[in-house]
Amino acid sequence: MENFVRIASVDDIQDGDMISAEIEDSKVVIAHVEGVLYAFDEECTHAGCGLSDGDLDGNIIQCPCHGAEFDIRTGEVTSPPAVEPLKTYQVRVEGDDILIEYEV
Ligand code: FES
Numbered sequence: 001m002e003n004f005v006r007i008a009s010v011d012d013i014q015d016g017d018m019i020s021a022e023i024e025d026s027k028v029v030i031a032h033v034e035g036v037l038y039a040f041d042e043e044c045t046h047a048g049c050g051l052s053d054g055d056l057d058g059n060i061i062q063c064p065c066h067g068a069e070f071d072i073r074t075g076e077v078t079s080p081p082a083v084e085p086l087k088t089y090q091v092r093v094e095g096d097d098i099l100i101e102y103e104v
Helices: none
Strands: 002-009 018-023 028-031 036-041 055-057 060-064 069-071 077-081 091-094 098-103
Touching: 002 018, 002 069, 018 055, 036 091
Parallel strands: none
Antiparallel strands: 002 098, 018 028, 028 036, 055 060, 060 069, 069 077, 091 098
């Protein structure tokens, strides 16, 4: 079963920024890029480093540990050493709330 879960307020994240948040046992990152919100797993698929400490350049997040890069729109790996894609989540805004689609 899937549903949308509130994860943050739109006021929590300015354009060009990202924040991390917890849902159940997972940590996710919300990024705000040119008016669009994206959500993806906090853990890099290479060796588990926290991507919220990485560099966001447009739609590309670079892991702070070994430099892997992912497209945050799709989770696709755009630069090694990561091989596995990053899990991404659908995002919805309702009023002041940011919600992500999360399997329960
Ligand atoms: S843990 Fe992210 S590139 Fe190694």
